[in-house]
Amino acid sequence: MAKINCEVTNCSHNKSGECYANCIDIVGSSAKKENDTSCGSFLDKHHYSELTNNTLSSGSCDCLKCTAETCRFNDNRLCNLDQIAVSGKRAEYYTQTECSSFQLRD
């Protein structure tokens, strides 16, 4: 099962809708909703080409750091979900991406 399903297919780490970065950083301190978060590891393929064959990585991404401590799934700046979804089709900047799995803590 992919840890990160990502619709940002123009990201260098994206392969068929899965993230293949070694580790990603979701950012969004004091986020109140999904679009207050972003994937800080986004790299536009136009500038960085494909990185999905990264030799340091054994497969799809399984390391998920996150500064959105207002999210109920955040545990000491790590995400405790088995799987998240990242959205932001055709993003040009990382701020145009977001973690769609964000849920505000009660």
Ligand code: SF4
């Ligand atoms: S936008 Fe983020 S989650 Fe999506 S493929 Fe790129 S680095 Fe991975």
Ligand code: SF4
């Ligand atoms: S679900 Fe929450 S804790 Fe997990 S990456 Fe998304 S915003 Fe961060």
